[in-house]
Amino acid sequence: MVRTQRGATQDAVRRHNLAAILGHLHRNGPSSRAQLTRLLGLNRATIGTLVDELASRRLAVEAAEPERGARGRPSKVVGVRSDTFMVIAVEIGVDAITLALVSLGGLVIARDRCLMANDRDRSFERVVASIAERTSALLRRSQGQFTPVAMGVAVPGAVRSRDGFVHFAPNLGWRHAPLAARLREVLAGDAVVQIGNDANLGAMAEHSRGIASGVNDLVYLHAEVGVGGGIITGGRMLEGSSGYGGEVGHMQVNPDGAACHCGGHGCWETEVGEDALVRRAGLRPGGRSPAEQVLRQAREGDQDCLAAVEETARWISAGLINLVNSLNPEMLILGGMFEELLDLARPTITEQLHRGIYDSEHQRVELVTPRFGRDAVLIGAAELALQLILNDPAAVPPSDGQHPAPVPQFPSRPRGVALAGLEVLSAPERS
Amino acid sequence: MVRTQRGATQDAVRRHNLAAILGHLHRNGPSSRAQLTRLLGLNRATIGTLVDELASRRLAVEAAEPERGARGRPSKVVGVRSDTFMVIAVEIGVDAITLALVSLGGLVIARDRCLMANDRDRSFERVVASIAERTSALLRRSQGQFTPVAMGVAVPGAVRSRDGFVHFAPNLGWRHAPLAARLREVLAGDAVVQIGNDANLGAMAEHSRGIASGVNDLVYLHAEVGVGGGIITGGRMLEGSSGYGGEVGHMQVNPDGAACHCGGHGCWETEVGEDALVRRAGLRPGGRSPAEQVLRQAREGDQDCLAAVEETARWISAGLINLVNSLNPEMLILGGMFEELLDLARPTITEQLHRGIYDSEHQRVELVTPRFGRDAVLIGAAELALQLILNDPAAVPPSDGQHPAPVPQFPSRPRGVALAGLEVLSAPERS
Structure with a gap:
């Protein structure tokens, strides 16, 4: 049986509207009452009552500064209070x-x-x-x-x-x-x-105030030894039925690939994680930051390290193709080691994606790096x-x-x- | 900028509640006012007003039949009208x-x-x-x-x-x-x-009134020559940013695989579509239903056809692993040719999934066939x-x-x- 929606009440409406105003101020900064009136499609008196309630709860504060460029009676500016909670x-x-x-x-x-x-x-x-x-x-x-x-x-x-x-x-x-x-x-x-x-949570941060602000369909990836993924579709976090959603490091991209610690084989992270990069460059995994060493030497023009980067980039593309063809995101956010690999091998990744994404002449996806980096x-x-x-x-x-x-x-x-x-x-x- | 929610109004509350009642009756059949009162968490008078409005709009009808097993004053039963719109x-x-x-x-x-x-x-x-x-x-x-x-x-x-x-x-x-x-x-x-x-839409049908009724995270698959996918996460259809969501037939599962009509290579549907099955059985694609012939002969015990079914089942698993590890669905619905392949090779598919799904001892996914079949x-x-x-x-x-x-x-x-x-x-x- 499909779950039946609960009914809505008057109280729920007020709470919904308070949340709409506070969320806007939190994400976008201070706003005049006039702007809020326009944005929320409610009348000025209702906005006034709601703003007063937020102020009484020490969540918002009003300043008498006029809106820049506005004429006539100055509209007050409302902002969140950052000094209370x-x-x-x-x-x-x-x-x-x-x-x-x-x-x-x-x-x-x-x-x-x-x-x-x-x-x-x-x-x-x-x-x-x-x-x-x-x-x-x-x-x-x-x-x-x-x-x-x-x-x-x-x-x-x-x-x-x-x-x-x-x-x-x-x-x-x-x-x-x-x-x-x-x-x-x-x-x-x-x-x-x-x-x-x-x-x-990385995906949530980039979605709510970072590079993907306003983007409702995105995949956030963070690669180090493994690959973590956060998927947002239709503006909502994809958690899956029991919280395992986004374990994209364990997509099987190589049927002949090496065993993974997860019990599978040919997992994406066995092909694109730090250890794979280091092995391809002929170095031994372990020790102090060998992946960073490969990336540094690649930037300096070392041929073996560049070849390792290129091969890793091709495997990165294989996983990205799967994600794009399943989820049709507007944006792929490549964080951690992927950020540097994208910088070094963007042409390879772009070309592989172009070949592998379904109807790629018309299906657009943006490749970006996170605004907040490791934060x-x-x-x-x-x-x-x-x-x-x-x-x-x-x-x-x-x-x-x-x-x-x-x-x-x-x-x-x-x-x-x-x-x-x-x-x-x-x-x-x-x- | 994250899109700001619009404010809610009284009218929106009434409409929300009318929709909650009608949707429940449409999906689950007739219900007493008392049941609706419990389900929606609204008081009896409000439910009465809402039901009257649905009746006046010729969307619902009340019958005086008592609720089965109820005592005291018989509660009327409300149902949708199937004779108006x-x-x-x-x-x-x-x-x-x-x-x-x-x-x-x-x-x-x-x-x-x-x-x-x-x-x-x-x-x-x-x-x-x-x-x-x-x-x-x-x-x-x-x-x-x-x-x-x-x-x-x-x-x-x-x-x-x-x-x-x-x-x-x-x-x-x-x-x-x-x-x-x-x-x-x-x-x-x-x-x-x-x-x-x-x-x-196949996914929507199975979700709203079929095998996946009440299941909020699912992938519906339909295989013939190609493989179509419908993904529902958190109870909502995954359409992607421009409507390309669910093109799972073009996940790249085999880096050494054959060219696909889409321009890519090693796509899932090149490994698990009807033509792949037919080729593996040593038949020539084309003509009248060669895939059905392979499936029939496999059911009759033909070794070449059984081997083709088993090999195809392994490639089916590869794609399913990608979907499960990305999306963590509660249910995979296998339709079209997949339905028969699941029937013939369930042990192989189950075992492969068990090996490939992340933390498969604890992450559960149900493999089912659609209730509505081709409808x-x-x-x-x-x-x-x-x-x-x-x-x-x-x-x-x-x-x-x-x-x-x-x-x-x-x-x-x-x-x-x-x-x-x-x-x-x-x-x-x-x-």
């Missing part, structure tokens, strides 16, 4: 955990990074403890000026975003890890913790957490107008207090 | 055009089929003329009892659904064909004509056209309650009359 963005990598405090509008308040030297550091409980410890330190540095509302965590693996469960993160050695639940326990009883796959995943983790405010600004309680609203400590306060601002978000659905 | 579903194949008149609830009122013997029959203008002629004949047979509201057309090619433009339909020899616009001209000035890719595409075309009523029931004008509402003739009446019932749907967006 914040989220904690966390990127769990293979060698390090990176954290940042980020406010509405994408302002980074503070950053931190801790290295993971060995498998013990990468163990589930150690990672959870490190995140909690570093979060406390970061929050102490921010001296309680901001109210923390949620945490967004990027994981290098297959995750079920609904409940923040990590199915499988091979590079960390994790399997069936209840990451969100465990972080909630360690941080504070009701902490809102959202988990996402790292490449998916994309962390920015995506912040966006994921900010969605909690952006999707439902009315869940943030209004200030009493006289005193600054109480600023709960996060994560050290008892259950419920830390996330007072967003408790309604975890309210059970009506049965 | 209908759509014309058209499937343009390679050898034939099939048409059907279909009403709400999926009731098929009448069917017709006309063969295309040669390239002249397949030319754009001839196809348009055939559709118009056969539609008139079908409508005469229905004797004006139903009000035709829209036409849905399935095309074997890449289409832009927004304006019904066919980019490329190689098997028909079409390029840049404004199909919806031309059909509107021939039928009646304002006829609502929606166009979709055939495999996409899936036609049923999908009907669903596409019915969306016009289902998405916005309020666009259908209410009856005056005394006389039956005027039943405009379609397609022979002058501009505007034919689709009086749905004119608002083509109203320009507010600027």
